Amino acid sequence: MAKLVGQPIKRVEDPRFIQGRGGYVTNITLPGMASVAIKRSPVAHARIVSIDASKAEALNGVIAVFTGKDLIDGGTGKLPCGWNVPNIKVPDRWAIQPVGDKVRHVGDAVAAVVAESPYIAQDALDLIEVQYEELPAVIGAKSAASNKTLVHDSVADNITYTWPLGDHAAVEQALAESDTVVTLDLTNQRLIPNAMETRAAVAQWNRYTEEMTLWTTSQNPHPIRLLLSAFTLGIPENKLRVISPDVGGGFGSKIFHYPEEIIVPWIARKIDRPCKWVATRSEASVTDSQGRDHVSTAKLGLKNDGTITGLFVETHADMGAYISTFAPLIPTAFYVCLLSGLYKIPSIYCNVVATMTNTVPVDAYRGAGRPEAAYLVERLMDLACRKLKMDPIAFRRHNFIKPSEFPYQTPVAMMYDSGNYDGLFDKAIASSGYHELIAKRDQARKEGKIAGVGIAGCIEASGPAPSKVAGALGSAVGFWESAVIRMHPTGKATLFTGAHSHGQGHETAFAQIISDELGIPMADVEVVHGDTGKVPFGMGTYGSRSLSVGGSAIVKAAEKVRTKMIKIAAHQLEAAVEDIVFDQSTGKAYVKGSPAKSKGTFDMTFAAYTAHNLPDGLEPGLEENSFYDPANFTFPNSCHIAYVEIDSGTGRVDLQQYCAVDDVGNVVNPMIVEGQITGGIAQGIGQALYEYGAYDSDGQPQSATFMDYAMPRADCFPMIHTDRTVTPSPHNPLGVKGAGEMGTIAATVTAANAVMDALAPMNISHLDMPLTPEKIWSAINKK
Amino acid sequence: MGQWVSITVNGKNYTREVEPRTLLASFLREDLGLTGTNIGCDSSQCGACTIHMDGMAVKSCTVLAVQAHGTVITTIEGMAVNGKLHPVQQAFWDQHGLQCGFCTPGMIMSISYMLAQHPNASELEIRHQLEGNICRCTGYQNIVKAAMQARDELHHEHHQHMQEQH
Ligand code: FES
Ligand code: FES
Secondary structure, three states: OOOOOOOOOOOOOHHHHHOOOOOEHHHOOOOOOEEEEEEEOOOOOEEEEEEEOHHHHHOOOEEEEEEHHHHHHOOOOOOOOOEOOOOOOOOOOOOOOOEOEEEOOOOOEEEEEEEOOHHHHHHHHHHOEEEEEEOOOOOOOOHHHHOOOOOOOOOHHHEEEEEEEEOHHHHHHHHHOOOEEEEEEEEEEEEOOOOOOOOEEEEEEEOOOOEEEEEEOOOOHHHHHHHHHHHHOOOOHHHEEEEOOEOOOOOOOOOOOOOHHHHHHHHHHHHOOOEEEEOOHHHHHHHOOEEEEEEEEEEEEEOOOOOEEEEEEEEEEEOOOOOOOOHHHOOOOOOHHHOOOOEOOOOEEEEEEEEOOOOOOEOOOOOOOHHHHHHHHHHHHHHHHHHHOOOHHHHHHHHEOOHHHOOEEOOOOOEEOOOOHHHHHHHHHHHHOHHHHHHHHHHHHHOOOEEEEEEEEEEOOEOOOOHHHHHHHOEOOOOOEEEEEEEOOOOOEEEEEOOOOOOOOHHHHHHHHHHHHHOOOHHHEEEEEOEOOOOOOOOOOOOOOHHHHHHHHHHHHHHHHHHHHHHHHHHHOOOOHHHEEEEOOOOEEEEOOEEEEEEOHHHHHHHHHHOOOOOOOOOOOOEEEEEEOOOOOEOOEEEEEEEEEEOOOOOOEEEEEEEEEEEOEEOOOHHHHHHHHHHHHHHHHHHHHHOOOOEOOOOOEOOOOOOOOOOOOHHHOOOEEEEEEOOOOOOOOOOEOOOOOHHHHHHHHHHHHHHHHHHHHHOOOOOOOOOOHHHHHHHHOOO | OOEEEEEEEOOEEEEEEEOOOOEHHHHHHHHOOOOOOOOOOOOOOOOOOEEEEOOEEEEHHHOEHHHHOOOEEEOHHHOOEOOEOOHHHHHHHHOOOOOOOOOHHHHHHHHHHHHHHOOOOOHHHHHHHHHHOOOOOOOOHHHHHHHHHHHHHHHHHHHHHHHHHO
16 A cells, blocks of 8 residues: 555545535534523623513523523633733633623623524523623723723733743843844734634533533533533533534634533533524624734844844733633743744843733634744844845845754744754745746836735744643643544554544544554544544644644554554464564565565454454453653744735735745645645735724724625635745654644735835835735825 | 425425524524535625525525525535535545535535536636635635636536537
């Protein structure tokens, strides 16, 4: 059998999706199922004075209405924070805010209705009367810190934590001794992740066994079960099964523990009927965790020859109204620790001030901290080139970490494992026809057009994380991953993986790995994920970790399966274990030198289960597991290049060419990797040119539907050209690095740099994203 | 009170009593159990709910079930014939035109209609025609490639059909 790893195998999960048989939570119907709907706050900040649900309760078909007090009295707990940075103040957060407490963002839950149908539940929401005492809204990552109004009384100055890293004095000295300093004030705007499937939950209580089953649209059902058991719902882990079946996209927003995951099972047990809740899109826009939202000031010290001497950054990060599950990780370890980019920067200091505001909580969104870092670093690099009148490529090369310098310890804690950034740029320059693009731009400019070429080189830390490191940084959990390979008597395999697929194609890629490891056809491998009732434990999928962490666990478990099969074969072939050769391409074991007499996978697995003829002391059965804790992050890196022209009459950006060269290490399925990269690029370009999760000064969301939020459409993009360099990660058995987020991380700043290059002749040095026609037109026309 | 509707869906006639406000999308999903038609928004923007009604692509979240009375509807579940995938379905598989698959049924229904209307659609025309369908996963690249593959395949089928007739 030819090796499958490295082949663009078509996805085995696709036939069900293309025929309308995706198994999403929202498709689940159970006998006797009731519908849950949530009454949400229309105001950003107010005290809940009273709730009158009598009219709703009287409506035909309404089963009950529950308030925050009902849930608290009924044993539910506060939503915990899973990443506790030093001295963080984590304010209370309930599934439903009780009367007397406050609502803190538009969309905050105040009551839940359960009814015979979704339509009746919706009708009932309108009949619930809530009296609010409105308070001024706290809006703005930076101004929140000086706002007299507090989002939470327990969080003074609205500052939940500060996170300084680096040698401040050394950076100040470096800047003082520099020939020149480039300064940049920037905003990295709020985004709404908008997975196309909205969140949903279905819960079923088994009154006989007192077991709860919760189907939820999560990227990580085991951590959700853990949080529900230990903190919020109080049903013990052994009595709670959490299933995340087919999930329609996540991009980070479905990592976190959400109130509805408490409310729905709590009601299901209370009324002893299965219950279902599905978010509307408008609801998703005000309850799904949002992304980014930084306000930063940066200073970059430079020598006249282009050498970088130091970097100072101060960032205000908006956490929103509550601390979402992993929110404190994003603007700290995932942001500050990436501020060295691809460069040797002798000293870096960054202080992060995390503030609370009356907006939807902010947490990881594809890239999660790393696009913010890449954007800041690579915008600065372009401004430095402009100031020093240096070529953007020559300047970057001058400051690159060289291949001989790996492993490279940055001044911001990260130890980069490998990379060849000159090689990466060489390939991107060739692949994109960079010099022709420059010529095209210059020609266009001669013709009076506004044209620009953008380039960026970016780094990512993916595959979280060595559990010890995560623990030291504040994590409440470990970040290993598990795999169990169950060989069936007939030689077929079932893989139970703790990673979760919500579009990533694990059923294909993981089967490719097992096929290669054990020499069995892909069709004989079943991949099971997303069910705590089946998978022993798993940390789930985010941070581009599935392959480097979860895939490594699969390789390790397969090694153990092979080892046991070899013992069985050795016994039956009457040879020493050391003399057995296991041919991974055929799944056959034979004695060295005599391949004609062999034992196939079926022979060995069947023997393991009949146990008629096993070596002394070997247990029957054939099922092996691995819990793999990564030695380090992996460090994918990329060089992206874009060409834009801008309509001078409207300010509209026409993105004409885009080329991406990424080093994601070895690749299991290049078709899937390319899909991940291009999908990620679209989201990055979305941030650069279109998307903005805006709030007005009263905290009213201005883009809470698809009418208002600029989701990129098919005609926003040209065909994207992708290419790769391969520097295998030295510390995982597959040599892979993350591929899920690199596109997003690099594309945002590449597109922004292209637009800013186009505007350079007009002496416009920086505009904040999204680079909308209005913003560009105003800048050109100095309005 | 309820109102009776009679609708042919994927070749089968269904007669049901519905609340007049029932959306066609809910009717297909809840009443008929045809959950391949997805709902991705509440403002008629995303196209995840696209179906064919009397041969036209429509967003089923924007039509009431009672308005569909007497019509002939095809949903994603009705696209494969005798186990053979429709060329657009096949192209989505071949070109890796889907990741999470949530937008996919709507995309397939939109593209199959689009190609019937514009058999020679260029890449740019395909991109413009997809204005009403949102995908968050793929960046549309492989969806557009799938549409182009299906376009060429349908041409091919058409020619073969013509030759057979002569
Ligand atoms: S659900 Fe119909 S257009 Fe979005
Ligand atoms: S494939 Fe996920 S939204 Fe299109």
